[in-house]
Amino acid sequence: xxxxxxxxxxxxxxxxxxxxxxxxxxxxxxxxxxxxxxxxxxxxxxxxxxxxxxxxxxxxxxxxxxxxxxxxxxxxxxxxxxxxxxxxx
Amino acid sequence: xxxxxxxxxxxxxxxxxxxxxxxxxxxxxxxxxxxxxxxxxxxxxxxxxxxxxxxxxxxxxxxxxxxxxxxxxxxxxxxxxxxxxxxxxxxxxxxxxxxxxxxxxxxxxxxxxxxxxxxxxxxxxxxxxxxxxxxxxxxxxxxxxxxxxxxxxxxxxxxxxxxxxxxxxxxxxxxxxxxxxxxxxxxxxxxxxxxxxxxxxxxxxxxxxxxxxxxxxxxxxxxxxxxxxxxxxxxxxxxxxxxxxxxxxxxxxxxxxxxxxxxxxxxxxxxxxxxxxxxxxxxxxxxxxxxxxxxxxxxxxxxxxxxxxxxxxxxxxxxxxxxxxxxxxxxxxxxxxxxxxxxxxxxxxxxxxxxxxxxxxxxxxxxxxxxxxxx
Numbered sequence: 001x002x003x004x005x006x007x008x009x010x011x012x013x014x015x016x017x018x019x020x021x022x023x024x025x026x027x028x029x030x031x032x033x034x035x036x037x038x039x040x041x042x043x044x045x046x047x048x049x050x051x052x053x054x055x056x057x058x059x060x061x062x063x064x065x066x067x068x069x070x071x072x073x074x075x076x077x078x079x080x081x082x083x084x085x086x087x088x089x
Numbered sequence: 090x091x092x093x094x095x096x097x098x099x100x101x102x103x104x105x106x107x108x109x110x111x112x113x114x115x116x117x118x119x120x121x122x123x124x125x126x127x128x129x130x131x132x133x134x135x136x137x138x139x140x141x142x143x144x145x146x147x148x149x150x151x152x153x154x155x156x157x158x159x160x161x162x163x164x165x166x167x168x169x170x171x172x173x174x175x176x177x178x179x180x181x182x183x184x185x186x187x188x189x190x191x192x193x194x195x196x197x198x199x200x201x202x203x204x205x206x207x208x209x210x211x212x213x214x215x216x217x218x219x220x221x222x223x224x225x226x227x228x229x230x231x232x233x234x235x236x237x238x239x240x241x242x243x244x245x246x247x248x249x250x251x252x253x254x255x256x257x258x259x260x261x262x263x264x265x266x267x268x269x270x271x272x273x274x275x276x277x278x279x280x281x282x283x284x285x286x287x288x289x290x291x292x293x294x295x296x297x298x299x300x301x302x303x304x305x306x307x308x309x310x311x312x313x314x315x316x317x318x319x320x321x322x323x324x325x326x327x328x329x330x331x332x333x334x335x336x337x338x339x340x341x342x343x344x345x346x347x348x349x350x351x352x353x354x355x356x357x358x359x360x361x362x363x364x365x366x367x368x369x370x371x372x373x374x375x376x377x378x379x380x381x382x383x384x385x386x387x388x389x390x391x392x393x394x395x396x397x398x399x400x401x402x403x404x405x406x407x408x409x410x411x412x413x414x415x416x417x418x419x420x421x422x423x424x425x426x427x428x429x430x431x432x433x434x435x436x437x438x439x440x441x442x443x444x445x446x447x448x449x450x451x452x453x454x455x456x457x458x459x460x461x462x463x464x
Binding site: 036037052055062063082083085 | 308309310311345346386388389
């Protein structure tokens with residue numbers, strides 16, 4: 001079973017039950033957030049829900065942990081800039 | 090933090106200092122706090138006097154190196170806003186602020202409809218509040234580390250103090266640690282919630298007990314909470330001697346984005362088990378102050394232990410019986426705020442200078458005087 005989702009508007013396919021982080025990693029995408037101060041790239045670090053490094057915006061909701069959130073059919077995943085609530089989002 | 094401040098002022102006075110800690114820097118009492126530098130919650134008396142002196146010293150420290158030191162430990166002279174839900178609470182705040190003003194605290198009354206000028210996202214319909222421009226904030230672990238570094242003191246981490254060494258005349262001559270002995274003319278016990286055990290090495294009574302608190306940490310947000318904001322109930326909680334759970338929300342933003350939500354108080358020993366009762370109450374009380382917080386995610390919480398003394402005053406000064414031994418502990422939840430003035434006082438006592446704030450009310454020997462200490 002596979003599910004369809006988008007990352008920054010680009011259509012992608014994941015296996016049912018995969019987390020957002022696993023699905024992005026499987027597509028070769030390693031970074032989906034930039035830091036609040038230096039604008040540096042971030043992706044999976046601990047991978048087990050502890051470090052809050054892999055935050056991403058899912059369906060407009062910022063600060064979702066990509067390593068824990070299971071990707072659902074039709075999800076719109078977007079790169080999170082800073083705290084995810086900046087006017088540019 | 091207290092130890093770091095003692096080290097900093099001792100080194101500046103020309104003393105050679107060694108700091109011994111069983112854990113890492115700020116791994117105990119200081120790492121579990123919020124970094125409040127408050128005068129707003131203190132009634133007139135010796136603690137307020139110490140707090141006002143400390144605010145001056147924090148300002149001076151923060152300004153060092155053209156402000157680089159303050160920036161490094163996230164010093165923010167942001168001010169505090171204490172709010173009242175009811176007219177009766179507002180009236181009580183007014184009375185409290187009037188007594189504080191006579192002691193040098195700046196407090197400005199803010200009518201309910203003007204609260205949004207200070208905090209645009211505060212709950213509507215509050216009775217009013219008081220604005221305390223002297224309240225400030227630091228990041229406590231960074232402040233501890235930066236002060237230690239600035240002191241140039243020798244730092245021995247991961248070494249527990251296991252005993253005090255006494256000379257033939259009964260004066261202190263150093264400490265025994267988990268790996269070797271260290272000679273010293275003076276020993277300052279700044280062991281936070283472990284200070285009682287250090288005093289007990291020489292049979293001194295210093296009844297420091299841990300008073301647990303939880304802090305909730307939200308997801309990072311833009312600057313939506315501008316000052317320290319807490320409800321009038323907090324002042325009563327701080328001064329309570331009850332062992333059971335008390336909680337009242339203290340809400341503040343941080344330079345890195347997350348909002349910190351304290352403050353619960355309970356005496357349950359050194360138990361770090363999460364209390365969902367305490368955490369839930371803090372979250373609900375914070376959302377009463379700032380409704381938008383109801384839709385904000387909490388990323389984590391941490392627990393800390395305030396070093397509590399039964400008369401709510403720290404112990405600062407010489408030991409009741411052992412010459413050369415000094416105590417600087419028991420600041421409960423105000424230790425970060427009171428640290429510089431405590432360090433300054435300890436060093437004045439060590440070097441025979443006149444302390445700027447009278448040390449008499451803080452004398453550790455009060456616990457060796459039966460019947461002297463009121464709850």
